[in-house]
Amino acid sequence: MENNASYVLKTRNLKAYYILDDLGKKKTVKAVDDVNLEIRKNEIYGIAGESGCGKTTLMKTLYALLKPPLRLIDGKVLYYRDGEEMDIYALDNEERRKLRWEYIAYIPQGAMSIFNPVLKIKETYRDFLDSHLSGKTRDEIFEIAREHIRQLGLPLKVLDSYPHQLSGGMRQRVAIALAALLKPAVIFADEPTTALDVVVQRGVVQLLNEIQDGLENTIILVTHDMGIHANITDRLAIMYAGKIIEEGNTDEIFDNPLHPYTKYLINSLPRFGDRGSRVSAPGNPPSLANLPGGCSFHPRCPHKMDICEKKIPELNDQGNGHKAACWLLNGGEGKDEGTS
Ligand code: SF4
Numbered sequence: 185m186e187n188n189a190s191y192v193l194k195t196r197n198l199k200a201y202y203i204l205d206d207l208g209k210k211k212t213v214k215a216v217d218d219v220n221l222e223i224r225k226n227e228i229y230g231i232a233g234e235s236g237c238g239k240t241t242l243m244k245t246l247y248a249l250l251k252p253p254l255r256l257i258d259g260k261v262l263y264y265r266d267g268e269e270m271d272i273y274a275l276d277n278e279e280r281r282k283l284r285w286e287y288i289a290y291i292p293q294g295a296m297s298i299f300n301p302v303l304k305i306k307e308t309y310r311d312f313l314d315s316h317l318s319g320k321t322r323d324e325i326f327e328i329a330r331e332h333i334r335q336l337g338l339p340l341k342v343l344d345s346y347p348h349q350l351s352g353g354m355r356q357r358v359a360i361a362l363a364a365l366l367k368p369a370v371i372f373a374d375e376p377t378t379a380l381d382v383v384v385q386r387g388v389v390q391l392l393n394e395i396q397d398g399l400e401n402t403i404i405l406v407t408h409d410m411g412i413h414a415n416i417t418d419r420l421a422i423m424y425a426g427k428i429i430e431e432g433n434t435d436e437i438f439d440n441p442l443h444p445y446t447k448y449l450i451n452s453l454p455r456f457g458d459r460g461s462r463v464s465a466p467g468n469p470p471s472l473a474n475l476p477g478g479c480s481f482h483p484r485c486p487h488k489m490d491i492c493e494k495k496i497p498e499l500n501d502q503g504n505g506h507k508a509a510c511w512l513l514n515g516g517e518g519k520d521e522g523t524s
Contacts, residue, residue: 188264192370192402193223193246198259200245203252204473213472215241215254217426220499225369228396228403230417230434232410232449234469238426239406240293243374246404247290248272248280263287265369285316289368293375295359299347305358306343309365316366336361336391353384357391364395370402371395377412389416410449414438422446425470425480428499432506442508445481479511487512 188194197220202213215238223229231239244250246261256273263270265287275283284290292298299308309329313320320328326343333340342350342358350358356376363371373392377385393416396403405417413420413434420437422430422445430443441447448465467484470476476483482492491511499509 188269189267190224191222191264192225193221193264193404194262195219195221195246196260196262198242198245198261199257200241200250200254201257202241202254205253211473214426214475215472216245219259219426219428221421221428223370223402223404224419225402226396226400227418228392228405228416230413230420231404231406231423232408232413232420233423234408236469236472237423238472239408239423240374242423243290243372243404243406246272247284247288247372249290263370285312285363285368286366287368288370288372289363289366290372291359291363291374291376293378295356295376296347298359298362299355301347303346304343305345305347305350308347308362309343312362312365332361332365336364336394351384353380353387356380356388360388360391360395364399367399368401370404372404372406374406375408376405377407377409385412392416410453414453422449425475426472427480427509428507429481429510430506430508431499432504436504436506440506442502442506442513443481443510444485444487444512446508479509 197218198216199218200216202215204211204213219242231242233239241254244254245256248261250256261272263272263283270283272280272283306326306329310322310325313325313328329343330340333343338357338361342354347355360373360376376392377388380388389412392403392405407413417434419432420434421428422443424445430437430441430446437446438450441450445465448463452462452464454462465484470480470483478493478495479497482488485492489511497509497511497514499507500514501507502513
């Protein structure tokens with residue numbers, strides 16, 4: 185029997201599509217297409233890829249935050265809590281509410297949406313704790329909030345501020361602090377450093393690192409910024425056109441990227457002391473509503489072969505859990521068009 189003791193989350197052939205009505209014609213946007221993840225306890229797992237590759241939709245699907253036109257088409261999202269396997273899509277609303285924040289927490293892009301703009305931060309803390317910890321007085325709750333803010337090294341004055349009075353970086357750090365408040369086993373952070381300057385980004389990354397160290401939990405970090413992945417993540421998945429096309433230990437991926445797309449992502453990073461020009465992938469990512477046949481990267485790939493246009497390469501283990509989906513590596517049979 186499969187041992188799931190070291191995992192917090194697995195997905196099985198996960199598919200989540202946007203089903204759009206385009207002037208009476210149904211249009212399918214394959215944002216998450218056949219994704220299989222196995223995410224461990226006590227790791228920072230990164231998900232990288234260009235804008236529009238499906239990263240944020242994957243996060244929402246893992247957190248069961250689907251709203252039409254986004255639909256779960258197939259597959260499962262399984263969480264492991266105290267030895268018990270839970271399919272998040274099979275839980276009733278109350279079970280799912282309890283799972284969220286207490287076991288899994290989500291920091292959305294921009295973070296502003298988790299604050300009530302007319303409440304001071306301490307009132308947001310109170311609302312949050314009220315709904316998850318019963319029987320605490322107002323003073324006890326504010327003391328918990330103060331202690332929490334203090335522990336994370338944030339200034340206490342943020343509690344008496346309204347969200348709009350905080351800088352973007354401080355607001356992001358408070359959002360991260362709130363997400364960590366109930367010591368969840370999994371924290372999802374969606375582009376937590378976007379639109380912040382480099383110095384502020386460092387503070388946000390450091391806070392995520394400290395929280396993960398302290399709680400020994402799992403952080404699933406989505407960002408297009410490969411430099412941040414190199415700094416903070418233990419394992420990394422590269423997403424392209426709704427699929428994971430490479431996955432492995434972060435150091436191994438940076439030392440020995442296997443997929444041509446990953447190589448472009450890494451080669452486009454600036455390097456200290458290197459004044460040469462960086463090369464990014466030619467062309468643009470495909471529309472998820474109109475994907476090219478076979479390997480979705482083939483229109484941009486300098487190594488394209490005949491088979492690449494016809495068959496989808498499988499994500500295969502190339503050794504030590506380093507997986508990649510590319511015909512240069514996969515000598516065997518791939519998936520025929522339309523079977524994925
Ligand atoms: Fe390039 Fe073919 Fe590999 Fe796709 S499968 S990345 S087109 S070589």
